[in-house]
Amino acid sequence: MGFALDKIVPWGRSFQEYCEMFTLTEEDLKRSILGCGDGPASFNATLTRQGGNVVSLDPIYAFSATQIKSRVDETYATVLAQLEKNKGDFVWNKITSVAELGEIRMAAMKLFLADYETGKQQNRYIFGELPSLPFADKQFDLALSSHFLFLYSEHLSCDFHLQALQEILRVAREVRVFPLLTLDTKLSSHLQSVLDFFKQNTFQVEIKPVDYEFQRGANQMLIIKHI
Numbered sequence: 349m350g351f352a353l354d355k356i357v358p359w360g361r362s363f364q365e366y367c368e369m370f371t372l373t374e375e376d377l378k379r380s381i382l383g384c385g386d387g388p389a390s391f392n393a394t395l396t397r398q399g400g401n402v403v404s405l406d407p408i409y410a411f412s413a414t415q416i417k418s419r420v421d422e423t424y425a426t427v428l429a430q431l432e433k434n435k436g437d438f439v440w441n442k443i444t445s446v447a448e449l450g451e452i453r454m455a456a457m458k459l460f461l462a463d464y465e466t467g468k469q470q471n472r473y474i475f476g477e478l479p480s481l482p483f484a485d486k487q488f489d490l491a492l493s494s495h496f497l498f499l500y501s502e503h504l505s506c507d508f509h510l511q512a513l514q515e516i517l518r519v520a521r522e523v524r525v526f527p528l529l530t531l532d533t534k535l536s537s538h539l540q541s542v543l544d545f546f547k548q549n550t551f552q553v554e555i556k557p558v559d560y561e562f563q564r565g566a567n568q569m570l571i572i573k574h575i
């Protein structure tokens with residue numbers, strides 16, 4: 349499998365955060381959605397409970413709920429300490445403190461963990477790793493990538509980004525990616541190449557402001573659609 353649990357730090361966002369990051373409308377939430385790199389986010393759990401149609405893909409889904417929970421418990425305090433140290437990189441208006449952030453993230457991960465084993469049986473949590481996806485062409489209306497593409501641009505090459513996005517657009521009619529910044533809050537150096545590539549290849553490409561900013565300056569999403 350090549351993906352070691354002791355190397356990862358599970359950290360999941362809430363349904364509300366996904367709606368804000370991707371400006372998801374009531375109509376969007378009725379579409380068939382793929383979450384790429386959803387990890388322990390609660391988007392799938394909450395949307396499923398609301399009657400939505402969503403599949404999440406992540407390499408951590410190779411592990412059981414018990415294994416993921418113990419990794420969350422092991423790493424939680426370290427993540428909060430890191431956030432406290434880098435507080436200046438974040439905007440503390442909606443979420444007002446590191447402690448409150450910890451509670452929001454932990455609540456999201458608990459919702460995920462409570463839903464995970466059932467969701468796996470229902471094929472809503474699928475093990476997989478970009479740049480390859482185990483899905484049929486155009487299986488989904490909309491794919492979402494939260495805090496994976498662009499964020500890790502220092503570790504994942506421009507080629508990886510181009511391959512991953514082409515693969516996502518093989519299985520989905522549209523992809524939205526947030527944020528466009530790297531971990532050190534700089535605009536990803538891969539963004540321009542991605543924009544150029546997809547504009548030349550008969551896709552509709554757009555960068556849109558969103559009503560969500562936690563990492564300072566991260567308030568735009570990329571949308572790429574088949575024309």
Ligand SMILES: C[S@@+](CC[C@H](N)C(=O)[O-])C[C@H]1O[C@@H](n2cnc3c(N)ncnc32)[C@H](O)[C@@H]1O
Pocket residue numbers: 356359360361362384385386387388389405406407408476477478479493494495496
């Ligand atoms: C920072 S977390 C974001 C989790 C979630 N999307 C959110 O916003 O709360 C990044 C996620 O990307 C996943 N990931 C790592 N490598 C991946 C790959 N090659 N393909 C898809 N997901 C990957 C990690 O396991 C992790 O769950």
